[in-house]
Amino acid sequence: MYSIAIMKIATWNINSVRARIDQLLHWLVDSSVDIALLQEIKCINEVFPTEMLNDTGYNSAICGQKSYNGVAILSKYIIDDIITWQDITDDSQARYIEVFTGGINVASVYVPNGVAPDTQQYEYKLHFFDVLLKHISNKSNFVIGGDFNVTVDDNDVYNPAAWRGKICCTDKEREKMKNLFDSGLSDITRILHKEEKIYTWWNYMAGCFNKDYGLRLDYMLTTKDLAVSSAIVNKQVRGNQRPSDHAPVEIIL
């Protein structure tokens, strides 16, 4: 059963859902988001603001963790068939949740940061991509959004020369993203905005947002059986008081 409705699906690394619940509710309403994919909720399921979201018209599926990580999916539609990373791997970090809602399969992912090449965390990041690729291969009617912590090319980096070889900009990480694209997932933001500089994350430090010193780390990837009419970065949300360091990416399906 394929959806023929027009829907807005968006991803946002919120950097603590409890610190930004008011911003979340305003964004959902102001942007008319139908399905929201959240990362870095930084709380356990029991203290996620499920009731406030329900009062605003959203069901929640949560894969939480104390203090760090944590992902969730909010939907105006009924949520079925919830799968978390812990259901499909022996990894205890809360970085992936997948559901069926609004007639499509949707996943929210928070790829490890990786810290720097030649670290254990970097190897964990590369391995995470391999496990993710294996899990999502051959899916259809599928949208996966989230913080992939990788730039695909120089148009995703404000200062490519300075960032070359640094974390989020290494060849090995970019190869993992290409593997996802080769498996049938479309980088819909880039497809609809070729050759543009696009960023979704700006460091809190040194006024990076005001200088537009950013990276594109957040993506909405869609299988080719889905038609997407727009994909934008909502920079207004990054300009809020006490913002997340990431801006949402919003697509219309």
Place this chain on the structure above:
DNA sequence: ATGGTGGGGGACCCA
């Protein structure tokens, strides 16, 4: 110049 900010939780870890 190796700084700067921010969230979690209550000293440092993570980004």
